[in-house]
Every structure is written in C-alpha cells, then in structure tokens.
Amino acid sequence: DIRMTQSPSSLSASVGDRVTITCRASQSISTYLNWYQQKSGKAPELLIYATSSLQSGVPSRFSGSVSGTDFTLTISSLQPEDFATYYCQQSYSTPRTFGQGTKVEIQ
Amino acid sequence: EVQLVESGGTLVQPGGCLRLSCAGSGLIFTNYWMHWVRQVPGEGLVWVSRISADGNITNYADSVKGRFTISRDNAKNTLFLQMNSLKAEDTAVYYCSTEPKAAPGRQLSYWGQGTLVTVSS
Numbered sequence: 001d002i003r004m005t006q007s008p009s010s011l012s013a014s015v016g017d018r019v020t021i022t023c024r025a026s027q028s029i030s031t032y033l034n035w036y037q038q039k040s041g042k043a044p045e046l047l048i049y050a051t052s053s054l055q056s057g058v059p060s061r062f063s064g065s066v067s068g069t070d071f072t073l074t075i076s077s078l079q080p081e082d083f084a085t086y087y088c089q090q091s092y093s094t095p096r097t098f099g100q101g102t103k104v105e106i107q
Numbered sequence: 108e109v110q111l112v113e114s115g116g117t118l119v120q121p122g123g124c125l126r127l128s129c130a131g132s133g134l135i136f137t138n139y140w141m142h143w144v145r146q147v148p149g150e151g152l153v154w155v156s157r158i159s160a161d162g163n164i165t166n167y168a169d170s171v172k173g174r175f176t177i178s179r180d181n182a183k184n185t186l187f188l189q190m191n192s193l194k195a196e197d198t199a200v201y202y203c204s205t206e207p208k209a210a211p212g213r214q215l216s217y218w219g220q221g222t223l224v225t226v227s228s
Contacts, residue, residue: 001169034214036152043202043218044144044152050212087152091206091213094166096142096154 002026002090006099014107019075021102023088026069032092033071035064038101039084047086048073080106109133109217111203116222123193123226129186129203129219136184137161140206142215143177143188145199155201156188160208171197193226200224 003026013019023033031051036044046055048064051071061076075082083106088099115127129141143155156167156177165177176189186203200223204215 032213034212036215038152043220044215045218046214046216049210049214049216053212055214055216089152089154089215094154094157095168096157096213098152098154101151 001095002029002093002097004088004090004097004099006088006102008102009100010103010105012105012107013078015078015080017078019078019082019104021073021086021088021104023071023073023099024069025071025090025092028069029090029092031066032090033064033066034089034091035062035073036087036089037082037084038087044087075104078104078106082106109205111205111217111219113201113203113219113222116201116224118225118227119193120228121193121195121226124189124191125193125224127188127190127201127203127222127224129188131184131186131205134184134205134217136179137181138208140208141177141179141186142204142206143186144202144204144215144218145197146202146221147199153199157206158186190224193224195226198224198226 005024035048038044052064110132142157158177174192178187200221202221203219205217
C-alpha cells in the first residue's frame with residue numbers, strides 16, 4: 001500500500017498568513033494527488049485535484065504543487081473560514097490512502 | 108444540484124450485519140465510480156471501497172475485505188455497502204463519494220453527509 005505522510009499534524013496561524021501543508025508519498029504517484037478540506041461536523045470537500053487543479057468554486061488563494069514525491073498545499077492568505085482540517089489522498093492505486101490530516105487553527 | 112444521501116447507519120452488535128445505502132440525485136449516476144470512505148469521530152479519513160460505473164469492478168481495503176460488499180443499482184441511482192461480521196473497529200461515520208469517469212485526478216468530487224455506524228454490545 002502507498003503510505004501518505006502529511007505534515008504538520010496541526011498548525012496555528014493568523015489571518016493573512018501564508019500556510020503550507022506537505023504530503024509525502026512512499027512511492028511515485030505521478031500527479032494523482034488530491035486535497036480535501038473538512039470543517040467540523042461536515043463532510044469533506046474537494047479543494048484541489050491532480051496535484052494542482054483548483055476545483056470549481058474554490059478560492060484562488062488555494063494552490064497545489066509537487067516536487068518529486070513531496071506534494072504541497074498552500075493557502076496564500078489565510079482567511080477565518082479556512083479553519084478546518086485538510087487531507088491529502090493519493091488516487092494512483094487502491095487502496096486510495098489518505099494522509100493523517102492537518103488541523104489549521106486561526107490564531 | 109448534486110446530492111448524495113446516505114442512510115442505514117445505526118447501533119448494531121458485534122458480529123451483526125448492516126446495509127448502508129447512498130441515494131444520488133442531480134447527477135448522471137452511470138458517469139461515476141462510487142466510493143465509501145469512513146471516519147472514526149475525531150480521527151482521519153479512511154478509504155473503504157469503490158465500484159466502477161457499471162458495477163463490474165470492485166476494490167476493498169484489507170480491513171474490510173471478505174466482510175463488506177459494495178454494489179450499486181444504476182436504475183435507482185443508489186449505492187450500497189453490505190457490512191457483515193461487524194467489529195467494534197468498524198464504528199465510524201460512513202461517507203459515499205463520487206469519482207467522475209476519466210477524471211484527471213481520479214478525485215472524489217461529491218460527498219454525502221455521512222451515516223453513523225456504531226458497533227457495540
């Protein structure tokens with residue numbers, strides 16, 4: 001199985017800060033990496049697919065990139081509504097493993 | 108508007124069985140692979156199973172293989188998860204989700220609101 005190691009597990013930042021979350025795959029997954037946002041008590045929502053494509057309706061302050069097997073989700077200017085937990089997921093092969101999640105708290 | 112509505116979650120005893128349903132509307136159901144993902148309250152997301160748009164291909168996480176069966180009724184736009192030999196560790200919120208056929212990232216584009224399964228005596 002492909003292991004997805006996500007870091008950090010939590011972070012605290014201020015409104016307007018640039019926030020970066022990283023997900024490392026245990027093997028090559030090409031660009032089959034997606035990011036989801038989950039707010040407390042709600043279902044996850046797709047943010048970014050195929051490493052760097054923004055899902056329709058998602059604000060442009062969210063972006064995704066890759067270097068080798070290290071994938072990054074960046075929020076360029078954190079907003080209060082971005083308080084949530086973020087998950088990466090590889091879709092290269094089954095089982096479609098998720099990262100452990102990163103909880104973003106607003107300072 | 109796309110809607111996925113899960114149902115069937117309840118309290119069940121260890122060793123028992125349960126069938127979850129996920130009713131889709133506002134989408135062409137046969138354009139999507141369908142997935143089940145579960146989440147223990149307060150913990151992370153765990154992929155459970157998927158089924159192809161025509162129902163011919165299924166995959167499972169090792170933790171549920173041989174106990175859970177995914178299926179779909181395309182005429183009724185409904186996805187199912189038959190859960191047998193339930194264990195306490197199957198306790199979770201179960202979400203259904205869609206993967207568009209030929210999606211560039213094989214991403215899970217729509218999600219239901221989830222249904223809670225509790226396995227306890």
